[in-house]
Amino acid sequence: xxxxxxxxxxxxxxxxxxxxxxxxxxxxxxxxxxxxxxxxxxxxxxxxxxxxxxxxxxxxxxxxxxxxxxxxxxxxxxxxxxxxxxxxxxxxxxxxxxxxxxxxxxxxxxxxxxxxxxxxxxxxxxxxxxxxxxxxxxxxxxxxxxxxxxxxxxxxxxxxxxxxxxxxxxxxxxxxxxxxxxxxxxxxxxxxxxxxxxxxxxxxxxxxxxxxxxxxxxxxxxxxxxxxxxxxxxxxxxxxxxxxxxxxxxxxxxxxxxxxxxxxxxxxxxx
Amino acid sequence: xxxxxxxxxxxxxxxxxxxxxxxxxxxxxxxxxxxxxxxxxxxxxxxxxxxxxxxxxxxxxxxxxxxxxxxxxxxxxxxxxxxxxxxxxxxxxxxxxxxxxxxxxxxxxxxxxxxxxxxxxxxxxxxxxxxxxxxxxxxxxxxxxxxxxxxxxxxxxxxxxxxxxxxxxxxxxxxxxxxxxxxxxxxxxxxxxxxxxxxxxxxxxxxxxxxxxxxxxxxxxxxxxxxxxxxxxxxxxxxxxxxxxx
Numbered sequence: 005x006x007x008x009x010x011x012x013x014x015x016x017x018x019x020x021x022x023x024x025x026x027x028x029x030x031x032x033x034x035x036x037x038x039x040x041x042x043x044x045x046x047x048x049x050x051x052x053x054x055x056x057x058x059x060x061x062x063x064x065x066x067x068x069x070x071x072x073x074x075x076x077x078x079x080x081x082x083x084x085x086x087x088x089x090x091x092x093x094x095x096x097x098x099x100x101x102x103x104x105x106x107x108x109x110x111x112x113x114x115x116x117x118x119x120x121x122x123x124x125x126x127x128x129x130x131x132x133x134x135x136x137x138x139x140x141x142x143x144x145x146x147x148x149x150x151x152x153x154x155x156x157x158x159x160x161x162x163x164x165x166x167x168x169x170x171x172x173x174x175x176x177x178x179x180x181x182x183x184x185x186x187x188x189x190x191x192x193x194x195x196x197x198x199x200x201x202x203x204x205x206x207x208x209x210x211x212x213x214x215x216x217x218x219x220x221x222x223x224x225x226x227x228x229x230x231x232x233x234x235x236x237x238x239x240x241x242x243x244x245x246x247x248x249x250x251x252x253x254x255x256x257x258x259x260x261x262x263x264x265x266x267x268x269x270x271x272x273x274x275x
Numbered sequence: 276x277x278x279x280x281x282x283x284x285x286x287x288x289x290x291x292x293x294x295x296x297x298x299x300x301x302x303x304x305x306x307x308x309x310x311x312x313x314x315x316x317x318x319x320x321x322x323x324x325x326x327x328x329x330x331x332x333x334x335x336x337x338x339x340x341x342x343x344x345x346x347x348x349x350x351x352x353x354x355x356x357x358x359x360x361x362x363x364x365x366x367x368x369x370x371x372x373x374x375x376x377x378x379x380x381x382x383x384x385x386x387x388x389x390x391x392x393x394x395x396x397x398x399x400x401x402x403x404x405x406x407x408x409x410x411x412x413x414x415x416x417x418x419x420x421x422x423x424x425x426x427x428x429x430x431x432x433x434x435x436x437x438x439x440x441x442x443x444x445x446x447x448x449x450x451x452x453x454x455x456x457x458x459x460x461x462x463x464x465x466x467x468x469x470x471x472x473x474x475x476x477x478x479x480x481x482x483x484x485x486x487x488x489x490x491x492x493x494x495x496x497x498x499x500x501x502x503x504x505x506x507x508x509x510x511x512x513x514x515x516x517x518x519x520x521x
Contacts, residue, residue, distance in 0.1 A: 060331050064347065147329055148366030148425075152380035152432050153356025162379060166370045247372075247411040 014214035022205050029198035030222055036115075036190070036197060037183035040122035044183075045176060047123065048130025051078045052138055052168070053160045055131075078131065085128035091189035094121045098193040118195040122187055126179055133175040137168030170241050177234040181227045198222060277305030279341075280436055280467055281326065286335035288321055295321045297491045299335070303436065303469060308462045310478035310499075311471045313488035314514060319471040320363075322488070323440050326469070327358045356384045359429035359437040363444050365421040367413040373400070373424050374409035377431045385432065392431075399427040403457050419450030426457055437461070439470040475518055479503050487511045 019026070055078055059071045085093065098117050102110040111117040141164050149159035169176075188199035196204075202219050206212050279302055286299040296318045303309055311319045324330040326337055328344060328351045337344050344354050368376050377396035381387045387395075400406045403423040413421055422442055429437055439458065443451040455477050462468060462481045472478055478485055478499065485502040487495045487510075495508040506512045 142364075142366075144362060144364050144366035145368060147362065148368060150329060150352070151327060151355055151360035151362070151366075152428065153352045153354075153384040154380065155352050158383050162383060163368050163370065170370070243412065247408070247415055249407045250409055 011214055011217060014211055015218055018205065018209075018211060018214050018218060022201070025201045025205065026198070026218060026222065029196065029201040030226060032196060033184060033187055033198040034226060036118055036122060036187045036195070037180060039119055040126055040187070041176070041180045041183050043119065043123035044126025044130045044179065047127030048132075048134040049165055049169075051082070051127070051131035052134035052165065053157065054078055055135060056138060056160070057156055081124075082128045082131050085125050086132070089189075090121065090125045090186060091192050093125060094118075094190060094193050097121055114193065114195045117193055118187070118190045118197075121193075122183060122190070126183060129179055130176070133172045133179075134165075134168060136175075137172040138164060140171050141167050170238075173234070173238050173241065177231065180234070181230055184226050184230065185223060277307075279304050280339070281469075282336075282338040282341075283322075283326065284336045284338065286322070286325060286332050286337065288318075288325055288330060288333045295491050296325065296332075299493060301486060301493065301496065303467060305435075305467055306465045307484065308466075308468045308470065308482045309484050309486060310482040311469065311486045311488060312473070312475070312478055312514075313494075317488040318491040319488050320440050323360075323438050323469065323471050327355050327360055327438060329360075352384070356380070356432055357435050359432055359434035361422070361425050361429055361437065361439045361442050363441040365413070365418070365425045365445070367421055367425055367428070369413050371412075372409065373405060373411050373413070373416070376413070376424060377428045380428065380432050395433075396427070396431050399430040400424070402430070402460075403427045404453075417450060418446045419453045422446065422450075422454045423457055426454075426461075430461075436467040436469065439468065439472070441471050441473065443472070443474060475503075475515075487514065489514070 054074050057071055057074070059068050061068075094117070097120065098111060102108075145163055145167065146159055149163045154162070187195075187197050190197055191200040191203060194200075199219065202215050206215050281303040283299055283301050286296055287294070288296040299322060301309075311322065313319050321330060325332045328337075332345050335345075339354060339358070343349070344351070367373075368379065371379060374393065374396055377400060378389065378392040381392035381395065382389060385392075397406060397409075400409060403426055405420060405423050405427060408416055408420065408424075413424070416424070426442075442458070443454050446454065451474070455474060458468070458470070458477070459481055470478070470482070480499075482499050484496065485499050486493055487502060487506075487508070489508075489510045495502060495506060495511045501507075502511065503515065506515060
């Protein structure tokens with residue numbers, strides 16, 4: 005039992021000294037996860053639109069070649085960034101850019117580098133989720149939109165993607181929570197998120213276990229809060245369960261003027 | 276006979292080796308109500324879907340005001356905006372309300388202002404008796420109501436011709452009437468319509484012409500009286516007899 009009270013004392017000691025560092029780290033982690041998940045979703049949606057542009061053998065050859073090329077590129081992007089570890093992608097991109105440009109180009113901001121890496125990594129997963137989301141929508145929705153003359157882009161943006169997005173909300177939530185945890189590998193390029201402060205603080209005082217306990221609690225707090233907020237968001241997206249009947253002026257008039265029939269008339273009109 | 280709107284010439288369609296349509300020829304003039312009847316699998320729906328290019332025809336031509344719509348580089352979206360379509364399965368946009376379903380095409384495709392779009396949407400929703408339901412989502416209304424909204428959505432685009440693909444086949448029997456009633460009104464007002472249907476009474480009462488399709492071919496066509504009372508083709512007689520038994 006006194007091991008636990010010892011742990012409590014140690015954690016309190018750590019927190020009183022380093023609370024601003026821990027909290028700042030959590031803020032960075034949340035900020036990075038939020039921005040990168042958002043951009044990742046945009047990338048995923050863009051891939052979804054590009055991947056589904058229809059073409060038939062009536063289209064001119066250059067158009068067909070272009071569309072085929074786009075699909076191959078999107079496929080390659082997904083396979084490469086889904087198939088390699090994010091920690092390695094971070095190193096690869098962060099050091100690769102100056103390496104290839106002879107130091108002419110480099111990342112001035114760690115934030116920019118971290119957001120870029122996590123976004124394109126998330127995007128590769130989201131591209132697949134969006135593809136699944138689009139497949140899940142009844143083809144009749146696309147036909148309905150085509151039939152009133154909407155273009156592929158209009159159909160996607162106004163009809164298909166809003167529905168697909170709702171269906172893949174649980175997966176977006178998954179990605180967000182994974183990002184909260186996995187951004188911890190960004191310490192490799194020196195980005196100071198939540199886990200980086202654990203390394204920094206324990207480097208000073210070697211209180212590994214109490215600090216790890218604080219980190220565990222911190223990560224759980226962030227992920228549990230996110231789960232809760234995502235549920236709320238989903239419920240909001242579903243909209244109201246009921247709707248209001250709008251009584252048109254004509255029916256109101258009818259109800260007033262035709263006394264003998266008003267009862268039945270009203271029922272027919274408004275049900 | 277009014278002005279010729281649509282002309283189908285030697286139209287054919289195959290899915291792989293399966294020939295669904297063969298050498299289809301017919302034309303539609305302004306104000307015509309053409310009903311297409313025939314057994315399931317005879318190619319009726321495919322014909323309709325070829326007309327507004329939801330399927331790409333394998334051969335032949337579809338002329339809209341004399342212009343070939345099946346040619347290379349033809350812009351299908353702006354053509355489809357002038358040719359309305361009502362589907363068997365409604366295909367209302369599930370993420371939008373009844374009103375939005377009827378305004379989105381006007382705003383996005385016809386580039387009308389939201390107010391103008393709303394005004395004309397209300398006119399057509401009123402016409403099909405769905406004005407009180409403008410705030411409902413498609414999942415909240417019945418099949419017959421959905422189909423009436425789908426008709427309003429198509430009308431809101433002010434098309435020159437309206438295609439109906441078995442509009443009552445997915446409905447419960449008690450809801451068929453309300454949809455047919457709306458269609459009869461449209462026909463009376465001079466709307467040009469091509470209707471694929473199994474509702475023989477509707478076809479007989481409302482159409483100016485009947486096309487009977489059998490195995491991907493037009494087996495017989497003519498005015499309702501001739502086709503229903505004095506069918507010339509043996510296949511037509513058999514088909515109609517089967518319906519009378521039911």
